[in-house]
Amino acid sequence: xxxxxxxxxxxxxxxxxxxxxxxxxxxxxxxxxxxxxxxxxxxxxxxxxxxxxxxxxxxxxxxxxxxxxxxxxxxxxxxxxxxxxxxxxxxxxxxxxxxxxxxxxxxxxxxxxxxxxxxxxxxxxxxxxxxxxxxxxxxxxxxxxxxxxxxxxxxxxxxxxxxxxxxxxxxxxxxxxxxxxxxxxxxxxxxxxxxxxxxxxxxxxxxxxxxxxxxxxxxxxxxxxxxxxxxxxxxxxxxxxxxxxxxxxxxxxxxxxxxxxxxxxxxxxxxxxxxx
Amino acid sequence: xxxxxxxxxxxxxxxxxxxxxxxxxxxxxxxxxxxxxxxxxxxxxxxxxxxxxxxxxxxxxxxxxxxxxxxxxxxxxxxxxxxxxxxxxxxxxxxxxxxxxxxxxxxxxxxxxxxxxxxxxxxxxxxxxxxxxxxxxxxxxxxxxxxxxxxxxxxxxxxxxxxxxxxxxxxxxxxxxxxxxxxxxxxxxxxxxxxxxxxxxxxxxxxxxxxxxxxxxxxxxxxxxxxxxxxxxxxxxxxxxxxxxxxxxxxxxxxxxxxxxxxxxx
Numbered sequence: 001x002x003x004x005x006x007x008x009x010x011x012x013x014x015x016x017x018x019x020x021x022x023x024x025x026x027x028x029x030x031x032x033x034x035x036x037x038x039x040x041x042x043x044x045x046x047x048x049x050x051x052x053x054x055x056x057x058x059x060x061x062x063x064x065x066x067x068x069x070x071x072x073x074x075x076x077x078x079x080x081x082x083x084x085x086x087x088x089x090x091x092x093x094x095x096x097x098x099x100x101x102x103x104x105x106x107x108x109x110x111x112x113x114x115x116x117x118x119x120x121x122x123x124x125x126x127x128x129x130x131x132x133x134x135x136x137x138x139x140x141x142x143x144x145x146x147x148x149x150x151x152x153x154x155x156x157x158x159x160x161x162x163x164x165x166x167x168x169x170x171x172x173x174x175x176x177x178x179x180x181x182x183x184x185x186x187x188x189x190x191x192x193x194x195x196x197x198x199x200x201x202x203x204x205x206x207x208x209x210x211x212x213x214x215x216x217x218x219x220x221x222x223x224x225x226x227x228x229x230x231x232x233x234x235x236x237x238x239x240x241x242x243x244x245x246x247x248x249x250x251x252x253x254x255x256x257x258x259x260x261x262x263x264x265x266x267x268x269x270x271x272x273x274x275x276x
Numbered sequence: 277x278x279x280x281x282x283x284x285x286x287x288x289x290x291x292x293x294x295x296x297x298x299x300x301x302x303x304x305x306x307x308x309x310x311x312x313x314x315x316x317x318x319x320x321x322x323x324x325x326x327x328x329x330x331x332x333x334x335x336x337x338x339x340x341x342x343x344x345x346x347x348x349x350x351x352x353x354x355x356x357x358x359x360x361x362x363x364x365x366x367x368x369x370x371x372x373x374x375x376x377x378x379x380x381x382x383x384x385x386x387x388x389x390x391x392x393x394x395x396x397x398x399x400x401x402x403x404x405x406x407x408x409x410x411x412x413x414x415x416x417x418x419x420x421x422x423x424x425x426x427x428x429x430x431x432x433x434x435x436x437x438x439x440x441x442x443x444x445x446x447x448x449x450x451x452x453x454x455x456x457x458x459x460x461x462x463x464x465x466x467x468x469x470x471x472x473x474x475x476x477x478x479x480x481x482x483x484x485x486x487x488x489x490x491x492x493x494x495x496x497x498x499x500x501x502x503x504x505x506x507x508x509x510x511x512x513x514x515x516x517x518x519x520x521x522x523x524x525x526x527x528x529x530x531x532x533x534x535x536x537x538x539x540x541x542x
Contacts, residue, residue: 075443093445101443108437112311113493122433126444131426158491174440 026089028053028182028214029074034083036069043069047083047239051216051231053181056208058229059218065236067218068104071184074216075101087182097126100175104186104218106167110160116170117142117155123174145173148211149203165196172203176213183207183215189224197221201228282516287403291512291522294405297417298469299482299504301462304424306483306504307497308455311435315480317354317456320369322463322475324350324376329397329467330383339397340409343467347460350376355453400471400523402512413465420458431455432493469508470523481530482507485537507533 029051036044043066051057061067072078073085076092087095100123120142121134128134146152149169154162159170168188175183185204189197205228207213219225225232226245233241282288309318328346332339350372358365384394396404405413424431433441434451442448466475486499511526518525 072443077443096445101440103439103443106437106440109311109313111487112436113487113491113496114432114436115492118432119436122429122436122440123444125429125433125441125446128429130430130447134429178444 027051027086028055028088029216030084030086030089031073032084034073034085035081036066036073036078037081042237044073044235045237047235049233049239049241051182051214053214054208054212056204056215056228056230057217058225058232059216059235060220060222060225060232061235067235068186070235070239071101071186071216071218074184075099097178098181100178100180100183100213102171102175102183102185102188105190106171108159112158112160114159115155116151116157116159116162117146119159119170120145120173120177123177127178141177141179142173145177146170148176148207149173165192165199168192168196168200169203172200176207181213183213185215186218187220188217189219189221197224204228282513286407287405288512288516290405290407290410291402292509293410294413294465295402295469295508295512295526296505297410297413298462298465298478299508300417300501301420301465302478302482302504303486303499303501304497305420305458305462306479307487307493307500308431308435309459309479310483310487312455314456314459315476316366317351317369318459318463318479319476320354320373321347321350321456321460322467322472323373325460325464325467326380326397326472327376327378327383328380330380330387333387333393334383339393340412340464340468343464344461346376347464348457351456351460352453355449355456359449396471397467398471398473399521400467400469400474400526402469402522402526405468409468413468416461416465420461423454423458427451427454470526474523474527477527477530478504478507481534485534488537488541503530503533 027050029049031047031049034044034047035042047070059067059070069078073080074087074092076094076096085092088098117139121138123145124134124138124141128138143152143155146155149172151166151169151173154166154170159167162170172188175185189200192200201224204215204217208215215229217225217229230245231241232245233239283292309315325343325347328342328344328349329339331346332342335342354365354368354372357363357368380397381394395401430446430451433446434448434455438446438448438452462479463475466478470478482500482503483496485503486496490496490499507530508526511529512522514520514529515522515525
């Protein structure tokens with residue numbers, strides 16, 4: 001991995017020009033006092049979160065801490081028991097066409113007879129709606145999305161014939177094809193090898209920086225997150241978040257419920273600021 | 277000429293028409309059954325339909341209509357029970373399947389004098405298809421073709437990645453119930469042709485072969501329809517010439533083609 005490369009990408013990610021435009025429109029995500037219960041058990045408690053245009057939020061936390069649940073709340077798939085969730089100032093289900101989503105591990109039949117470009121087209125569903133056929137504009141959007149992830153030359157290949165990293169790129173293209181202003185990614189690098197991961201994060205930086213797409217990235221990979229994102233939050237039922245890239249080790253330990261060893265792996269940025 | 281001889285009988289013309297319409301159903305719905313991995317559900321629906329057929333006989337109404345009704349109810353039942361968790365889909369299917377068969381045997385026995393028909397429903401009797409059956413089968417085939425045409429992209433997304441589909445607003449539950457409903461219709465029609473026990477073979481074999489040799493969903497569907505038509509016609513002709521049961525001949529023709537295709541593509 002090339003350190004200087006990562007650093008420059010990261011700096012540009014943070015210095016994105018679109019942040020200012022976004023502030024004029026109001027926050028992209030606004031969550032206030034959110035509580036979600038499954039049965040009698042609260043999965044999410046008192047969550048407050050604001051995200052502006054151009055933000056790149058890394059969401060870490062232990063398994064079962066509610067990360068995927070929070071994404072599903074943002075998508076309108078889970079209704080909050082309490083609190084207010086607005087995406088682009090709208091209720092989440094009304095804002096779906098402006099969101100792109102990459103689920104945790106896309107499980108699919110690898111011999112499914114469908115081409116990469118048709119998989120990408122599926123992402124246009126939130127725009128075209130039921131009964132309408134995909135038209136020329138949809139096909140153009142699919143081609144552009146494949147170009148954006150560097151997969152234009154694989155458009156005619158069957159999805160099962162592509163490598164794991166290439167498939168992941170196709171799924172990113174599918175989440176981009178509706179021209180979203182917000183991308184929700186749920187552990188997108190699981191099942192992708194480390195060389196492809198670097199490439200993948202660079203792609204996210206490019207989307208965030210050049211296309212001004214706000215990103216929420218759920219990940220286990222604390223090191224990678226600390227390298228690429230502009231804001232970081234830690235979730236374990238409650239959300240530990242200050243709108244910056246740093247969390248105190250106290251907070252992370254509180255979230256994980258045990259001491260967490262933060263190994264920097266020689267990366268230029270730290271999740272932990274030195275506390276006195 | 278054997279063909280002309282073959283077609284001069286009304287029952288043979290009806291059988292052929294019903295068989296060809298059924299191949300269209302098999303070709304289209306069979307592919308979705310394979311891609312959505314609902315082979316066992318489809319088989320369960322076929323067996324459960326027997327309960328309705330028995331009830332139809334018992335009450336003295338059209339067994340086919342009752343068969344369709346009970347197949348639809350079973351499809352919805354399996355869909356709803358399994359989506360409520362608690363009971364796994366496999367278990368739900370097992371229960372519906374056995375209950376349907378038991379009800380069918382019980383009611384048919386109580387109706388008495390229908391032993392020959394019982395055999396026909398279990399193993400198929402395409403030669404007993406009537407003119408009104410043919411109309412019903414063609415009508416259902418047209419409805420299902422229109423539905424798949426209108427909802428092609430929705431069913432593609434449902435089959436490929438329902439988790440993502442739900443996240444971007446696809447009505448996954450409704451589409452799944454609709455798909456199961458279409459499977460229910462198809463299965464009851466196929467019962468007329470090859471019988472409850474062998475329905476699943478005709479629903480899956482043409483699609484399985486076609487999928488192995490063609491790419492792209494529309495061509496796979498077309499290939500599957502064509503193969504189904506060949507199996508039904510060849511099976512019907514052979515059974516007529518050799519005077520052996522039609523349902524079994526159709527399935528054996530399809531199975532032979534499946535094994536040959538598997539050997540070739542190795």
